[in-house]
Structures are given as C-alpha cells and as structure tokens.
Amino acid sequence: MADAAALDRLARLLDVMHRLRGPDGCPWDREQTPHSLRAFVVEEAYEVVEAIEAGDPRALCQELGDLLLQVVFQAEIASERGDFDMGDVAEAIVEKLVRRHPHVFAGERVYSASEVVRNWQRIKAEERAARRQDGLLQDLPRALPALARAQAIATTLAQLGFDWVDASGVLAKIDEERSELSAALARGDRQAVAHELGDLLLALTALARHLEVDAELALRDATARLLARVRHVEAAVRAAGGTLHGLAAEDRDRLWAEAKHALRAAPSKV
Numbered sequence: 001m002a003d004a005a006a007l008d009r010l011a012r013l014l015d016v017m018h019r020l021r022g023p024d025g026c027p028w029d030r031e032q033t034p035h036s037l038r039a040f041v042v043e044e045a046y047e048v049v050e051a052i053e054a055g056d057p058r059a060l061c062q063e064l065g066d067l068l069l070q071v072v073f074q075a076e077i078a079s080e081r082g083d084f085d086m087g088d089v090a091e092a093i094v095e096k097l098v099r100r101h102p103h104v105f106a107g108e109r110v111y112s113a114s115e116v117v118r119n120w121q122r123i124k125a126e127e128r129a130a131r132r133q134d135g136l137l138q139d140l141p142r143a144l145p146a147l148a149r150a151q152a153i154a155t156t157l158a159q160l161g162f163d164w165v166d167a168s169g170v171l172a173k174i175d176e177e178r179s180e181l182s183a184a185l186a187r188g189d190r191q192a193v194a195h196e197l198g199d200l201l202l203a204l205t206a207l208a209r210h211l212e213v214d215a216e217l218a219l220r221d222a223t224a225r226l227l228a229r230v231r232h233v234e235a236a237v238r239a240a241g242g243t244l245h246g247l248a249a250e251d252r253d254r255l256w257a258e259a260k261h262a263l264r265a266a267p268s269k270v
Helices: 004-021 027-031 038-054 057-081 086-100 113-130 146-158 167-187 190-210 215-239 249-265
Strands: none
Touching: 004 027, 004 057, 038 057, 038 215, 057 086, 086 113, 146 190, 146 215, 167 190, 190 215, 215 249
16 A cells, blocks of 8 residues: 555645646746756756666655656646646556556466566557557657667667677677778768768667667766766876876876776775
8 A cells, every 4th residue: 555644745745836836836937838847857867867876865865856846847737738637647657557567467477577578568569559650669759868769779679670699790790880980081071970980889789788788877887987087087186286287198197097996996886
C-alpha cells in the first residue's frame, strides 16, 4: 500500500502549484507555458543524473523534487486548458506499466531479464500498431542527446537484424571510417570531414552497444575524469603561485602526467 503521509505531501505539492498559477499567485509562474519550460525539464533531468553519479542521497532527493516540480507544472498548465491533469498522468503510466509487465500482473511466465526486454519491445510494437504508427523509430524523442539517440536507434534496428554479428565487425567498421576520415582530411574537404566524423561517432556508439556500455554515460564519465584532471593541475599550479596561462610546455606535460597518476591511485567517485 502507498504511504498515506507521502500521498498527503504530494497533494500539498499539487496545491502549492495550483496556488502559484492562481490569480493571486506568482507572476513568473503564471506566465509560463509548456514551451517555455522545456529547458528546465532537460536541465533538471541532467541534475538528477549528476546527483546519482555523485552518490549524494540528499542532493538526489532535492534534484528529484525539482524534476517532479516540472512534471507537476506541466500537468497544472494542461489542467487549466482542459487537456489532462496530474491524475491522468499517473493513470497513464500505471496503465503502461501494468500492460508492459504481463509477467507480474497477468500471470505470464518469463525466465530472464532479456526475455522481459523482448516482451517489452513486442508490446511496444503492438501499441504502435494500435495507434497506427508505422514508423519503428517514432517513439524516440528528438530531444535526446545525439549520442544517446544514435545508440537507441541502433538498438532498435539491431532487433530487426540490422547489425554486426559481433564487436569485431564493428571494430572493422571503425577502422574503415577512420580511413575515410583521414582521406577527407588529406583532401582538405571540411564538409566531407564533418560527414566522416559523424559516421565514425555512429560506429563508436554501435561498438558501445555491443560491449553493453551506455555510450552517453561513458562519455559523461570520461568528461568528468578529464575535468578532475584539469582541476588537479590547476590546484598544483596555484599552490606554486603560477597560472595555467603562464605554464611552460614541459611543466604542463609533467603536471598532466602527475594528475593522471594521482587520480588513478585515488578511489573513483564517478
């Protein structure tokens, strides 16, 4: 059973949002539209991810609240327009969860997580057919980061057989794309360089999928490691009374190598 106290607090959140949008509410909140709030939805989702990566339960609680606010905000605006309300949002996702988990709610038997995924994809295909959506990739949001969207598209296509047999085939494709990129660079053809670089990135997302690595998160983690290394170098330079801009090349290379060694030796927080 749901926690009654938690439901009461959710109800209070709905009441607060209704008040903010009311005649005597906040002028800024009253001016917002679903369109104007788009950037906040994306920003809050990323901040949730950052809190998860930091392993900070308190920050995660706060960021989940900020993300929940965006859901409530959108539902409140929709309710004012007579489109739907927060109850409809909850009902829609509950119906979807029940429908897509027949092994939990309808007595269907499954024996592995991979079988659950196959059933999930089959049910999604049936839902598309019921909505008369013929396009296999119509469910993929265009607002996804390019790397995540590329991997999601490739995963969907792989279920239909549009895929390499194993990772070695993808590595061969990566070598092919690298050669084509090198040739474009040698010609000085900037348009071809951009084209071939895109193909190479696409092949790398395919390799990530074959290795069962989330390409988006892998790049986020690599970027976090890069930033940590830069911060380590900055701290060393400041401690010596210098600046990064005035650093000699040999000192920069030495500090960069030292930072790499120090961070490898330290426990990872990423």
